[in-house]
Amino acid sequence: MLKNAVPPYLKSEFTVFSMTRSTLLAQLSLLVVPILYYGFRPLVVAGASMLTAVACHVLFCLIRGKNISITEISPLVTGLMIALLLPMNVPLWLPCIATAFAMLVAREPFGGFGRNPFNPAAAGLVFVTLCWPRLVFSYFDPSRASSFPLLGAGTYSMVSSPSQVLKQGFKPDILPREMLWGNFAGPLGTTGILIIGACGILLFLTRAAKPEATLCFLGAAALAAALFPRILCSPLTSVKYELLSGSLFFCSVFLVTDPVTSPRTLPARCLYGAFAGAMTMVFRWLGTYEQGACFALLLANAAAPLMDSAVFRLRGWEGKPNEE
């Protein structure tokens, strides 16, 4: 018996699922080095955060009477991203609260994946930064002995992160070359600069993400760091410290490239990246907190539709003339 069917009879292999899966795998790879150093504590932090994200997603699906699909793995990405943006020594409830805020306030009420105007992970992180800044910015010293049980508080000594030192106007006592390997105080997933860079290149080459916003973000941040160094040093040193410290590099690869919240035309994406990069540096200069990338990203998210409109206004709403 023959059935009627609607074309297209072909579908490309590239789907939302494969796109989110590669982002998720890239982020998971950032956990490998901390696990090797400190045991399974990083995995517990990430797991708690991801579980919260899935629970919130399921809850919302039940409330709205939607089907729950196992191919919907974007809550995992949000949860994992938040865990990676927080220090490893935070109490376990902190990433859970951040993730709950991200899912229940920033993502699901807007219609879920694909319809959220703000990056949920950035929103969750901004929420906990504003509420518990002391917890968010307290880092353990990776160069001293420390032990982390799977659940409890652990024993460790505190240290200021390079971005805190920069904020105070001093030069961090670690060489930028050594910062590449990630052995310095900072949020869990954001210190492994080389691994993040490799993940970024892989995502760009497999077309899972687009590089232009990242490049403009880093370019604008580097330019700002070179022109207005916060510490007394050569512009190049300032650029190195600013780009390598804090969550800036991580955000440039994983948050700025999020296709849902970034503009959809190429010139607007470049502008978006540059705007977010410049705002990050403004927040670092003038803001109260040492990290500004997530705040800057939310601002850029809000301006994204406007940037698209501006591009179309310049290009002409009629689009490119067609042949006939």
Place this chain on the structure above:
Amino acid sequence: MPRGVKLDLEKEPSLKEQVITIPAPKTLPAPKMFASLRKKAAAAKVLERARIAEIVDELDGEPLYKKLKRFVSADALTLVAVCFDEDPMTSATQAVFRENAAKVLAGLDAAAHACRAVSKKIAAASREEFRYVPKNRAGVELLTAGDRYPAAVLLRRKWMEKGKSAGFIGGQACAALADAVTRGLAQNETVVTVAGNGASRWVNCRVRIGTPVRDVLAAGKLLPETSVVAVGSSVNGRSITNLSEPVTAATRCIIAMKGLPRRKTLPCVGCGRCERACPRGIIPWMILQQLELEEPNPFRLFNVEHCIQCESCSIVCPSGIHLVDAVRRAEKIKEGRENKGC
């Protein structure tokens, strides 16, 4: 940035075999015959012959004489014979070209003479196809199709961007015109590819026009699991349920399929792939955005009237959205607005 979609070509299985001939059903009338034309017949005579021979261009289903008549008014026209198939599973025109390139070239000569084209070109699937062109043919330039779907539309776009006027006619129509001019035959047969994962044998068949689809499908040794039969293309063909439908001159393939990829539709993620894939300058994601509004702004639905329903946007969409449908709805809205005079 290249437009269109890169698809996996599956032409080798059907090109491996020679073109087979399917016997015409006895109920069909015998083909019409005319006196053959002289070698140096006037252009108008060739045009007239294309009309009475009822040749249909397989590229778009337009009668060849109408098309050539349109071309007459263009100045400095380049006539391009399209000797490849856009569809990834179809190889009918390519098979005709391989079988008798000289005939296709003769048809191209006659067509170029009829519409006073200044230059003639052959567009083939790849560089390797050129070895089928007879060696002594000077004056015919060769083009390659490129590997992106829809190749003929993209080729045309390239020409238009250069600002040159070009006319595209199908290779099978060229062969039919050559027959009509030299042998006085009306177009009565066409070559059709039978393929798809529901057919165990992929083959090109020479079929009398009017033969029911069922007879042609029999050559493909259909598997019992076949659930969908599409006519015209393995990408955007029309699915049929009545197998006694006749084959027309514009039928290039009959695809038997076991099942279709079924994907959940998700909201647009804004990846912009549809915009890059569209060969006609439509921005499907923006149309989708506009359609979600209560009052879509018709000025933001640009180029929707140029949609050729090639389905490139729907193929690439990672969210599985049927974008062609959205474009079609947008076209209706735009038409409605224009009729109201806004």
